[in-house]
Amino acid sequence: MIASVRGxxxxxxxxxxxxxxxxxxxxxxxxxxxxxxxxRGEEARLYxxxxxxxxxxxxxGFADTEARDLFGxxxxxxxxxxxLAMAVLAVLEPEALRKALAESNVAALTRVPGIGKRxxxxxxxxxxxxxxxxxxxxxxxxxxxxxxxxxxxxxxxLIGLGFPAKQAEQAVDTVLADQPAATTSVxxxxxxxxxxxxx
Numbered sequence: 001m002i003a004s005v006r007g008x009x010x011x012x013x014x015x016x017x018x019x020x021x022x023x024x025x026x027x028x029x030x031x032x033x034x035x036x037x038x039x040r041g042e043e044a045r046l047y048x049x050x051x052x053x054x055x056x057x058x059x060x061g062f063a064d065t066e067a068r069d070l071f072g073x074x075x076x077x078x079x080x081x082x083x084l085a086m087a088v089l090a091v092l093e094p095e096a097l098r099k100a101l102a103e104s105n106v107a108a109l110t111r112v113p114g115i116g117k118r119x120x121x122x123x124x125x126x127x128x129x130x131x132x133x134x135x136x137x138x139x140x141x142x143x144x145x146x147x148x149x150x151x152x153x154x155x156x157x158l159i160g161l162g163f164p165a166k167q168a169e170q171a172v173d174t175v176l177a178d179q180p181a182a183t184t185s186v187x188x189x190x191x192x193x194x195x196x197x198x199x
Contacts, residue, residue: 001050002026002048002050002059005019005021005045005046005048005059006043006045007019007026007043008044009039009044010040012035012038012039015030015157015160016028017038017044028059028061029058029061029082030046030062031062031089032090032153032157032184032185032188033093033188034061034067035153036153036184046061047061047065048061048068049072049082060086065135066136067094070131071089073127073130073131074088077126078126087112087114088112088115090112090157091192092108092109092112093185094136098132101123101124106124109123109124110196113162150183151173153184154184155169157188158172163195168195171195172187174191175187175190175194
């Protein structure tokens with residue numbers, strides 16, 4: 001089991017990064033918020049979860065152990081696989097996810113593409129008590145600075161989550177007109193909020 005990867009960031013894509021560690025390039029699927037804190041050519045450490053299937057071995061990367069543990073916890077819910085768990089963490093950062101589950105906020109959970117009302121209710125019931133067992137990392141997280149244009153990164157993340165390209169781009173443009181200095185994760189959350197209202 002690979003628990004973390006540390007090394008030079010070789011490649012940054014829409015939904016993954018490649019980090020070279022000890023001469024091996026590891027491809028890690030990550031959320032837009034994690035991507036925003038990475039820079040090509042810089043050294044980075046990501047905590048990882050490895051999903052092994054009959055036909056594939058996939059690594060998922062996280063900026064901290066809290067996000068990784070929540071990723072694992074989300075998959076204990078019936079019908080939630082790695083892809084949907086990553087979509088949840090792309091829309092709701094760990095603190096927001098904890099709050100939504102604790103307050104039984106079904107509306108917040110249904111903003112995630114692929115989660116309907118019944119799925120959100122199931123998540124609340126199954127995770128409300130368990131989510132507090134996931135430790136919160138000590139100390140404030142470091143400020144994350146986007147390394148690629150925010151508009152492009154957020155639009156492509158939204159398309160990856162299943163929104164039509166035109167709709168995704170319009171939402172990002174609206175958000176950036178209001179908040180020109182928004183980071184990738186802030187812009188993504190705001191755009192998802194807009195798209196959620198328009199559904």
